[in-house]
Amino acid sequence: MRLFLERGFEATTLDDIARAADVSRRSLFHYFGSKEEIVFSTKADFPTLVADAIRRRPVDEALLDMVENAFLExxxxxxxxxxxxxxRLIQDTPALSAGDQAKYEKVERVLASALAQKKGRPETDIECRVTATAAIGILKLSTQAWLVGSDAGPSTFGKAAFAALRRVAG
Incomplete structure (x- = not known):
């Protein structure tokens, strides 16, 4: 990751990565099929982190509050x-930004499932699915706000976005 952040994604070769990791290129391919996989491996645990944060929330908390508080945590x-x-590297690299969308889709499914389990509802529960979809939209917007230089951080934007959603839905 250091190389990608220093040189940029396109300028960093698999040979550079193998040298920095002190492994052969063949060994590198044993663990990763591409440079994209290397980048996304650093975020592979995010869906689990989201599900775990939901599991720590009180069961009587409203769905939207549960997600907002889990994201703030x-x-x-x-x-x-x-x-x-x-x-920022992912957002600014076309080869990575497409893969990032797939990550959000997976997180949305995991979030909907975690909400349903927490609330004792079926996996297909529409309220859990809608809440997860809206929350992932807020997560994307919050991340974008953070990347354009907002000093307040994604938490501040996220709180404002959840409040806006409640006003619109209310």
């Missing part, structure tokens, strides 16, 4: 300048 514990630089 994650923002407090997992955001750093390195995470911001990685998110």
């Amino acid at each position: 994650l923002a407090e514990t997992h955001l750093s300048e390195r995470a911001r630089n990685l998110a």
